[in-house]
Amino acid sequence: MNVESNFVKAGGAPATARGRGPVLTAASGAGYHPYVATTSDALLDAAWLVLRFAGGIGVAVAAYYLIPRLGRMLHLLPFRPRVRFRTEPIPEHWRAIVARNVPLAARLPAEAQEHLLRLTQVFLHDKPMEGVGLELTDEIRVTIAAQACLLLLKLDYPCYPTLRRVLVYPGVFQPRRVELTRFGDIVQEPRPTLGEAWTSGVVVLSWDSSLVGALNPEEGQNVVLHEFAHVLDGENGAMDGFPLFDRPSAYRTWSGVFRSLYEQQVQETLEGKDPPVHPYGATNVAEFFAVATETFFTTPLQLRQRLPDLYEELMKFYRQDPAALESTPPRAQADPEDVRLSG
Numbered sequence: 001m002n003v004e005s006n007f008v009k010a011g012g013a014p015a016t017a018r019g020r021g022p023v024l025t026a027a028s029g030a031g032y033h034p035y036v037a038t039t040s041d042a043l044l045d046a047a048w049l050v051l052r053f054a055g056g057i058g059v060a061v062a063a064y065y066l067i068p069r070l071g072r073m074l075h076l077l078p079f080r081p082r083v084r085f086r087t088e089p090i091p092e093h094w095r096a097i098v099a100r101n102v103p104l105a106a107r108l109p110a111e112a113q114e115h116l117l118r119l120t121q122v123f124l125h126d127k128p129m130e131g132v133g134l135e136l137t138d139e140i141r142v143t144i145a146a147q148a149c150l151l152l153l154k155l156d157y158p159c160y161p162t163l164r165r166v167l168v169y170p171g172v173f174q175p176r177r178v179e180l181t182r183f184g185d186i187v188q189e190p191r192p193t194l195g196e197a198w199t200s201g202v203v204v205l206s207w208d209s210s211l212v213g214a215l216n217p218e219e220g221q222n223v224v225l226h227e228f229a230h231v232l233d234g235e236n237g238a239m240d241g242f243p244l245f246d247r248p249s250a251y252r253t254w255s256g257v258f259r260s261l262y263e264q265q266v267q268e269t270l271e272g273k274d275p276p277v278h279p280y281g282a283t284n285v286a287e288f289f290a291v292a293t294e295t296f297f298t299t300p301l302q303l304r305q306r307l308p309d310l311y312e313e314l315m316k317f318y319r320q321d322p323a324a325l326e327s328t329p330p331r332a333q334a335d336p337e338d339v340r341l342s343g
Contacts, residue, residue, distance in 0.1 A: 085118045086125060094120070094142050101143040102214050104150060104297060107325040112153060119149035119159060128165040132173070134207060140168060144210050147224035150297060151232060154319035160228070162235050164201035171208040195223040197230035199239060217298040220278065229293035233286055241285030243317060250316070257309045262288045276306035293318075301326050 094117060098105050105116055123145040129136060144166065152159060172192045194209040196202075205223060213222035233239045241258060245251055262285055268275040269282035281291035295303045296314045300323035304311040315321055 084122070086121050088121075090114075090117045090121060091138075093138065097139055097142045098146045101139070101211065102146045102150075104214075104217050104322075105146060108153075116146060116149055116153060119152055120145045122159050123149055126159060127163055130165060130167050132167050132169045134168055134170045136168060140207055143214060144168065144205060144207075144224055147210070147214055147222065148228045151225065151228055151293070151318065160231055162201050163203065163231055165203075167202065167204045168207050168210075169204070170206075172206050173204070175204075195227045197227040197234070197239070199234050203227050203231060213298075220295055220299040220302070222294050222298055225294050225297055226290045229290040230286065233289055239286040241289040243289070245317065254313055254317075257313050258285070258289075261307060261310050276303065276310075297322055 098113075098117065098120075105113055108116065120142060124141055127145075129141055129144070131140075134140070148160070172194060174192055175196060194206045196204040198204075205227065209223045213219075213224065230239055232243045233241060235244050236242060241262070242251065242254070245254065262281075265275050265277065265279075265288055266282045269279045275281070277288070277295045278291045281288040292303075292310060292314060296311065296318070300311070300321075303314075304323045311323070
């Protein structure tokens, strides 16, 4: 599960697919510089660039610098837009797809399940999803979108405003790029991976892995939740483990808890211990946030027991308490014979 490393403020080498190589020990040297954003910061930065590079080039550069931060600016405005639901009814077969392929949704109250379907509808209308060597069916599109929208269930802002498109491969894929140092040397050749999130607004997923993770939440790994956690993380202009918060004070609390627990994750991984979240989270702070998000939604009781402070911070950010739902009997169950790969 990769983050486009050229733009990751957290530093360190690019992330590779979990379970497909050793954890990068360079993680212990990753930078950690939380940036508490304000609207004026972004505007002043853009104005400086215009003055520095006068003329059309300056305007173009300033726009390039400012556009990725518009999500952050809108987030800080008191009148920032909220998601607008579609007026057409939810197709009935979508409900069946979510019921059999996304068991995490089955534990939600009925009202929350309906809200999730409405978010899924907006996602599929607004965000292009393309198959790469794969014909996309509603089974594929709805299964992926419903998982992505689980993260947004209680968040009061637009549906992934920085996301431009989603690419879906049939299975594990080979990234079409190499990682370079600033001097042009190759850091490592691309490895087969399950998913990627780019700061340019593209998410790439393996359909096989997306379905397996959805059907087996008890395993604690879900590539869709992971990559879309990166998307949320990157809405402030950089994937650095610091998503957008409603209140500036939340950054201070998050910084203290997150820094300490990330350093603990790195240390335990280097010592060969079994950390509370997957060792892949020691790669860098961006991956720690993404892996922690996976664990929060898929095995919340385990996370709450072993890292209560991290669970509380994630609960405040996502405004959800999945551990409280884990002991609740599912409200919808699918016939196991209906579970199948599509496409």
